[in-house]
Amino acid sequence: MSQVTVLKQKDVPLDRTHQEEYNFYKALFEKEIDLPPTKIETLQINITKLCNQTCLHCHVDASPKRKEQMDLESVNRCLEILEANSEIKNLDLTGGAPELNPHFNYLVTEARKLQKHVMVRHNLTVTIDGNPVTGESKKYLPEFYAENQVEVISSLPYYQEYFTDKQRGKGVFEKSIDSILLLNQQGFGKEGTGLELNFVYNPVGAFLPASQQSLEADFKRELHKKYEIEFNNLFVITNMPINRFKQQLKRLGAYDEYMTKLVNAFNPSAAEGVMCRSLISVSHDGRIYDCDFNQMLEMDIITDHEPMTIFNFDYGKLVNRKIMFGSHCYGCTAGSGSSCGGITA
Amino acid sequence: MEYYDSKDLKRFNEVGTFSKDLMKKFFDYYNAAVGEDGALSKREKALIALAVSHVKQCPYCIDSYTTQCLESGADPEQMTEAIHVAASLEAGITLIHGIQMHNSLERNGAL
Numbered sequence: 001m002s003q004v005t006v007l008k009q010k011d012v013p014l015d016r017t018h019q020e021e022y023n024f025y026k027a028l029f030e031k032e033i034d035l036p037p038t039k040i041e042t043l044q045i046n047i048t049k050l051c052n053q054t055c056l057h058c059h060v061d062a063s064p065k066r067k068e069q070m071d072l073e074s075v076n077r078c079l080e081i082l083e084a085n086s087e088i089k090n091l092d093l094t095g096g097a098p099e100l101n102p103h104f105n106y107l108v109t110e111a112r113k114l115q116k117h118v119m120v121r122h123n124l125t126v127t128i129d130g131n132p133v134t135g136e137s138k139k140y141l142p143e144f145y146a147e148n149q150v151e152v153i154s155s156l157p158y159y160q161e162y163f164t165d166k167q168r169g170k171g172v173f174e175k176s177i178d179s180i181l182l183l184n185q186q187g188f189g190k191e192g193t194g195l196e197l198n199f200v201y202n203p204v205g206a207f208l209p210a211s212q213q214s215l216e217a218d219f220k221r222e223l224h225k226k227y228e229i230e231f232n233n234l235f236v237i238t239n240m241p242i243n244r245f246k247q248q249l250k251r252l253g254a255y256d257e258y259m260t261k262l263v264n265a266f267n268p269s270a271a272e273g274v275m276c277r278s279l280i281s282v283s284h285d286g287r288i289y290d291c292d293f294n295q296m297l298e299m300d301i302i303t304d305h306e307p308m309t310i311f312n313f314d315y316g317k318l319v320n321r322k323i324m325f326g327s328h329c330y331g332c333t334a335g336s337g338s339s340c341g342g343i344t345a
Numbered sequence: 346m347e348y349y350d351s352k353d354l355k356r357f358n359e360v361g362t363f364s365k366d367l368m369k370k371f372f373d374y375y376n377a378a379v380g381e382d383g384a385l386s387k388r389e390k391a392l393i394a395l396a397v398s399h400v401k402q403c404p405y406c407i408d409s410y411t412t413q414c415l416e417s418g419a420d421p422e423q424m425t426e427a428i429h430v431a432a433s434l435e436a437g438i439t440l441i442h443g444i445q446m447h448n449s450l451e452r453n454g455a456l
Binding site: 218 | 386412415416417420421
């Protein structure tokens with residue numbers, strides 16, 4: 001019998017985000033679901049909070065004003081972990097705009113030498129805008145990604161300007177299209193090249209996403225018709241009710257309505273596939289979390305009375321840990337589910 | 346007392362208080378007709394429902410189907426076109442009654 005099913009109702013753990021009315025453990029208890037880690041096959045690193053954009057929904061609160069950067073010592077330690085743990089097949093780089101970390105190119109090329117699959121959460125516009133602090137050009141990125149066979153995963157909230165600019169800032173759609181065309185020129189998103197270009201859709205406001213399949217078909221048809229753009233997959237994700245998006249919901253007076261919608265849409269099949277079961281998330285300062293959202297909420301993994309970091313990394317302890325859940329986890333389990341790779345059910 | 350409190354939509358079930366069977370039949374029919382993909386997609390159905398909501402001027406339905414349209418992947422441009430279809434139909438329906446007026450004018454010997 002699973003760990004959760006033997007619990008009595010009174011023993012349901014307290015919500016880690018201190019919102020008992022949306023206690024995620026209650027949903028797990030009621031549906032008799034246990035969600036232990038299965039393995040760690042992806043090391044996701046948030047290497048900087050610096051970004052050339054300031055998006056409305058950003059759970060990282062990234063912007064051109066942020067200064068947090070992973071240093072070279074930590075980057076090297078992550079590479080050591082990748083080398084020493086063959087179970088970890090994927091390196092997933094995120095931010096901020098990960099390309100704005102000074103050690104980004106080094107980390108990518110070294111990880112590729114270790115035969116790891118490298119994914120970059122690339123916001124597209126950084127290629128056009130460059131570094132917002134130093135002014136350094138980033139025009140080399142499409143070629144760099146092709147040379148290193150990086151999987152490019154890019155946010156594109158919609159195939160039209162209106163929703164995209166509303167969420168990501170004025171002018172973002174046009175720059176994104178220019179940047180995608182540069183990636184297509186390198187072969188990204190084109191059949192037979194092996195160069196993957198995937199887009200991420202998330203709703204522009206306080207509503208749940210439409211079906212991944214239907215949106216992907218719309219994106220492919222419209223982007224090809226208007227711009228002759230090609231790409232591989234569309235990942236549909238749900239907006240997480242934390243940080244900047246939570247503030248937006250509160251401003252709209254829609255927070256409780258949104259949370260109720262997520263709770264009512266709880267899907268046990270989607271829960272089984274949550275990404276925290278096979279991924280760990282590392283912050284710029286080397287701390288390890290269950291996912292990027294827990295990282296932003298500073299829900300540290302505690303082992304031996306201290307936070308787990310890349311410097312006391314222990315695969316065995318991590319794979320046997322208890323994942324920490326909070327009210328935001330309903331965002332990953334609503335409807336068809338949500339993860340960095342799209343739906344989970 | 347206020348008419349059309351948005352919170353009342355959540356109380357829709359209460360309409361079945363004195364006739365549970367009929368209300369259940371209505372919801373089964375409603376959900377099958379509107380809430381599932383069929384020969385029409387859920388998005389197309391949501392856009393039709395949004396247009397009808399405007400014609401019938403139901404604030405509950407406008408709120409509900411604005412969200413439904415967004416959650417089925419429609420965008421504000423498509424939603425606006427849908428209500429223009431409704432508005433143009435309403436205009437056309439008003440104007441076609443002008444023939445009735447002409448018929449009446451004829452009967453009155455005025456045309």
